[in-house]
Amino acid sequence: MDxxxxxxxxxxxxxxxxxxxxxxxVEGDQIVFRVEQHRAVLARTPNLLDLAGAxxxxxxxxxxxxxxxxxxxxxxxxxx
Numbered sequence: 769m770d771x772x773x774x775x776x777x778x779x780x781x782x783x784x785x786x787x788x789x790x791x792x793x794v795e796g797d798q799i800v801f802r803v804e805q806h807r808a809v810l811a812r813t814p815n816l817l818d819l820a821g822a823x824x825x826x827x828x829x830x831x832x833x834x835x836x837x838x839x840x841x842x843x844x845x846x847x848x
Contacts, residue, residue, distance in 0.1 A: 783810075 769790060773781045783793060791812050793799065798813045 769786065771784045771786050773784055775781055783799075787793070793812050799810050800813050802809045
């Protein structure tokens with residue numbers, strides 16, 4: 769699908785309805801732009817809360833603090 773939009777004097781664009789519908793973009797969604805050479809690719813960023821429960825956590829890892837997760841990860845990276 770190719771859809772055009774005009775850039776305003778403030779550098780803003782309106783995402784055309786056909787594109788919003790195709791990507792499921794609604795008011796309040798965040799959009800990320802990635803520049804690839806002479807093109808920009810846009811995508812709706814996922815709501816992280818929608819991902820809750822998507823990854824199973826082994827019982828032994830439940831209840832571990834984020835500080836401990838970061839320490840463990842840093843140790844693992846340093847030992848490579």
